[in-house]
Amino acid sequence: MTWNPAQYLKFAGARLRPAVDLLSRVPSEAPTTVFDLGCGAGQTVALLAARFPNARIMGIDSSAEMLAKARQSFPEHQFIAGNIAAFRAVPPAHLVFSNAALQWLGDHENLLPRLLGEVKVGGVLAVQMPRVEDSPRMRSLREIASDPRWADRALPLLQPGPLVPAAYYDLLAPGAANLDIWETEYLHVLEGEDPVVEWTRGAGGAGMLAALDDRERKDFLARYTAAMREAYPRRADGTTLLPFRRLFIVASRK
Ligand SMILES: C[S@@+](CC[C@H](N)C(=O)[O-])C[C@H]1O[C@@H](n2cnc3c(N)ncnc32)[C@H](O)[C@@H]1O
Incomplete structure (x- = not known):
């Protein structure tokens, strides 16, 4: 998987908002040991540090x-x-936080209960994941990635995406004293040329484009850009609206 921090941070404000919303639901007892899984360019660590300065x-x-x-x-x-799949909390964690990262890992049936088990009794696992697999943005990406010219390289790089919300209740309830699960659909207001393409290039599309040669990348982007212009037309005021559903989980360990 390839990440380009500059491309990702083009939409830093919109991408950080769900982390703020997630953090607002984390109980306020001051944790002393916090892990931020899939911390990316560090914005969420700074957010956590502002909330829990000690x-x-x-x-x-x-x-x-x-x-x-x-x-x-x-x-x-x-x-x-480090790889989240192999994460062990050393020293033991009061809070394991993860914003927009776990959707890149499969096997949530084992991963999520294991991560809850990595927090101390009374501690918290707080997770946010995009749940956008059925959006035009991701459907087009999947459809273009399925082109036989590059399917062998592009398809394996699609993010698996999360399970349905109720599945996380079933997975986490046995180990949780409190479980708060909800979804929010944001309406991101994007500016500039082809901002939905730029958004995807900062996350799900980055690795895929890196796996193509120059000619393929040009063709892939031309098709994807045309599809995004149709699905998310630019508005009269110059903005482009991107509806974006996200799943939140805050579990306190029993
Ligand atoms: C969309 S970014 C989110 C970054 C940050 N949490 C934020 O909210 O700005 C996803 C991050 O997860 C990381 N990531 C994905 N899979 C991972 C894994 N298996 N182990 C560790 N990090 C991973 C990526 O490298 C990337 O930095």
């Missing part, structure tokens, strides 16, 4: 590019290279 906060990410940007922007915080 906590030790560790950002974990598998992208060298994102970690480099995080360390450059927030030298006062701790960023560690």
Whole structure:
């Protein structure tokens, strides 16, 4: 998977809003040890540090590019290279936070209960994931990725996406004292040329485009751009509206 921090941060405001909303539902007892899984360019670690100034906060990410940007922007915080799939909370965690990252990992049936098990009794697992697989933006990406010219390289790079909300209730309820699950559909107001394409290039589409040669990338982008202009037309005031559904989970460990 390839991440380009500059491309991702083009929409930093819209992308950070759900992290703020997630954090607002985390109970306010001051945690002393916090992990931010898939911390990316570090914005969410800074957010956590502002809310919990006395906590030790560790950002974990598998992208060298994102970690480099995080360390450059927030030298006062701790960023560690690691794979969420193998995450173990050392030292034991009061809060495991993850904004817009777990949708990249499969096997949520085992992953989510395991992550809840990594927080101390009374601690909190707080997760936000986009749930957009049925949006025109992702349907088109999937359809174009299925072209036999590049399907073998592009299709495996599609994010698996989360399960339905009720599935997380069933997975987490046995280990949770409190479980708060909800969805919000944001209406992101985007500016500029082909902003939906730019948005996708900052996340789900980045790895896919990197797997293509120059000619393929040009063809892929031309098709995707045409589809996005039709699905998300630019409005008279120059903005483009992108509806975006996100799933939130806040679980306190029993
Ligand atoms: C959409 S970004 C979110 C970054 C940050 N949490 C934020 O809200 O701005 C997703 C991040 O998850 C990281 N990621 C994806 N899969 C991962 C894995 N298996 N282990 C660690 N990090 C992962 C990516 O490298 C990327 O930085």
